[in-house]
Amino acid sequence: MSRADLSLQSCSIARAVAQVGDEWTIMILREMFLGSRRFDDFLRQTRMSSHLLSGRLKKLEALGVIRREKYSEHPPRSEYRLTAMGHDLWPVIIAFKQWGDRWLGDGDDAPVQIVHKGCGHVTHPQMTCPDCGQAMTAHDARAELTQSYENERQAARRHP
């Protein structure tokens, strides 16, 4: 199954990773959340090839995750900004960061710390249940499938 086919599954995780679940897209998003807006900055900080970078930026723009904004008319030059759809990917980046800091760190401080503007503290954002306010881990969650998704999964079991 190709990446394109993943985007057609009912599962919203499959759909999401088909669009933005590759290492270079995540590196571009990291750069944008660190404040980079220009092609050359993405190129230098991610160390991607310009061909690869150009392809990913076009895809993200077509999807609506980023938009181009002209900052010079002569010569024509554009920079890239996150849209609301793009800003909404922040939890994905933070989740990767926290896992990397915890499990793949080299004993030094995390290279980037997150400051919560609201309270001014260095923070480690946690997945929390908005209903009761408790932090949640995998062990606190149970998945409930819709009947149509359950049917789809049973069909996959019967027809491998």
Place this chain on the structure above:
Amino acid sequence: MSRADLSLQSCSIARAVAQVGDEWTIMILREMFLGSRRFDDFLRQTRMSSHLLSGRLKKLEALGVIRREKYSEHPPRSEYRLTAMGHDLWPVIIAFKQWGDRWLGDGDDAPVQIVHKGCGHVTHPQMTCPDCGQAMTAHDARAELTQSYENERQAARRHP
């Protein structure tokens, strides 16, 4: 730069995505969080090729994200379980799910709902500042870089 090189960067996001930031790894993790443990179930539910699946499982086992557990001696058969390192990837999967539900849904209910065992409610976990208890989005966060990481980024600017 190859995926292997990403794993050598100081940035913990780069390190994390070098190990688990590809669509097939995320699909395997989704399956495990849905309760699947066996090779054939991964194969049918993700629709990966068995070659690809086998390679990803070996990599995840070597990394310490999953472990194998024998469930039959004759014939020898193993199933796969998430380790603590693996369970700790739950926020990544949830973050992709919520973004997919919000931005790539087809208007129907999300195919999977998360129930918080603690309070019994269907929930949409949010990134929250544990210091003040407020939900956080990209707009509420400021990144602070360590001096050594800032130096590394400035060097990349000077030597493209």
